[in-house]
Amino acid sequence: MFPNFNIYSTPLLILVIQGLILVGLLLKRYLEKKNASDAILAILLLITSYQQICYTIGFMGWYDTFRNTKINYFLIPAATAISPLIYLYIKSITKSNFKFQKVHSYHFVIPISLMIYRLAIFTYDALQPGFNETQNGVLKLSLDEAIVLPILNVLDFSVTLLYLAFTIQLYINYRQKIKQYFSNIFKLELNWIRNFLLVFSLLFLYSSIQTFVGSLLIDLGYQERWWLNLAMAICTIYVGLKGYFTDTTKLNKLDVSFSPKEISIPEDTKEVKKEIAETSIEAIAALMEEEKPYLNPDLNLSELAKQANVTRGQLSEIINNGFQMNFNDFVNSYRVNEFKSMLKEGKHKQLSLLGIAYECGFNSKATFNRVFKKLTSFSPTQYLQSQRN
Structure with missing residues (x-):
């Protein structure tokens, strides 16, 4: 009988409602401030909440009460959409003044194609006799579940793994780049990105293990799969709350278009001193000791370069090769x-x-x-x- 409030449905229902509230708050802030990261995070949470809604009403007895519900046609592997959204969310935070462009839509070719494919087989099955009395039509059973779904499981895993790898690399490179520009790195904001990626990496690992066990070892029923849905619902709330209350616009507004030279410590440091004038090294050292610009907690590479009357590239080279430190370590x-x-x-x-x-x-x-x-x-x-x- 629907609705059935039990130990499985009630926690998911509470979490799903909270997740949808956070989606609304993020969209509201996007409409007010036009921060792309808010819109991307809202869409990401909306997709995860949709998944949980489908499972929640299942645990509430909907599918037992209404046996001919066509929900299986619209349960598309969400990772093919969530994975590029994870990448674009981090991109929107770490790229100065990020704007969603037409080229970004290519990231969603797979989920859009899957939606069109599912709509096509739904349309075909809906035209067959007796469709209203059954849950799955002829193409859903003979084509989708028998052939396509196993392929989609592999595709789901591959797409998620690739996007997570690219996104983690993006984060690591950005964190290193920040140290070349700023004396006090944005620890709170960077830790949020790290935790965001950690949450989805752990969910991916859990989901992969469950898929492997369910496909090759034992048949996992609805209740055994409940734990993953609970974990996803909890993570949705965590990501929504932290994403809403963490001011990621600080990173988005940073000017990191210039690429300082990476630290390169030659075997013979005497060669470095030949390439970099002693006077330049001494001038920077004198500036630091006499004017003490490091007392400014917001000191960055551009500001120090202006005080030293050199370009950012010149200052970066002097610090990296002359002092053999990155900018962050040098100032600190x-x-x-x-x-x-x-x-x-x-x-x-x-x-x-x-x-x-x-x-x-x-x-x-x-x-x-x-x-x-x-x-x-x-x-x-x-x-x-x-x-x-």
Whole structure:
């Protein structure tokens, strides 16, 4: 009897409703601010919520009560659409002023083709006698479930694996590029991207294992597959909430069109000094020591280049090859030295260690602790104690 509220249907129903609310909030914000990332995330969550709705009403007894429901025609493998949306979402965050273009529509050739194919077999089956009295028509059984669905399972797996690999690589490259531009990287926003990818990677792994077990080992029923649907529903809520409350526009507005040279430490550092004028290295060092631009927590490569009267490319080469550091480590090394100097002056008697760190140009406790440990092999507290001893 429909509706049947039980331990399977009720949790999914609650989560699905919350997921749809988040879809509405993201679309509303997109209409107001025109951030492409909001629209892409809303569509992604809408597709995952649609999947959960189909399973939720199943656990509520819809398909048992209405045996001729044609839902199987419209349960298209969603990963072929979700995977490119994951890629485009990360792209929309990490590419400056991202706009959806016609070329992006090519990512959805497969899911659109599947929708047309399913609509075609539905139309054919609907014209056959007795279709209204059955759940699956002749083409659905003889063609789709017998031949096409096994192929779609392989396609689903392959498409998801490829898109996740491309997207993770995109994230790793972007994170490294950020360090070439900014002295304080956007830890909160970058961690959100990492967690976003981790969530969908784990869901992909879980789904793949379930498909493998269900196809080759044992027959998994509706209830055994409930756990994956519950996990997807929970992840939908997490992704929706974090995506809504994390200000990803900070990354989208960054100007990273210039590509600094990567760090390249030659075997013979004397050769580097021949290529890079000593005066340039000394000038940058003098600027850092005398004017202390590193005290600005928002210092970036462009601003420092302006102060040094050089181009971004020249400054990048001087820092990478002359000082053998990326921009992030270069600036933070001065902040750490400033912190050490303040401790020697007894500044810790008036301020907390974190307060001193903020005065030195750091913008978060986590960044300060990580950088200090990396450059000194001590935590700030351990370093202070070593100086007292």
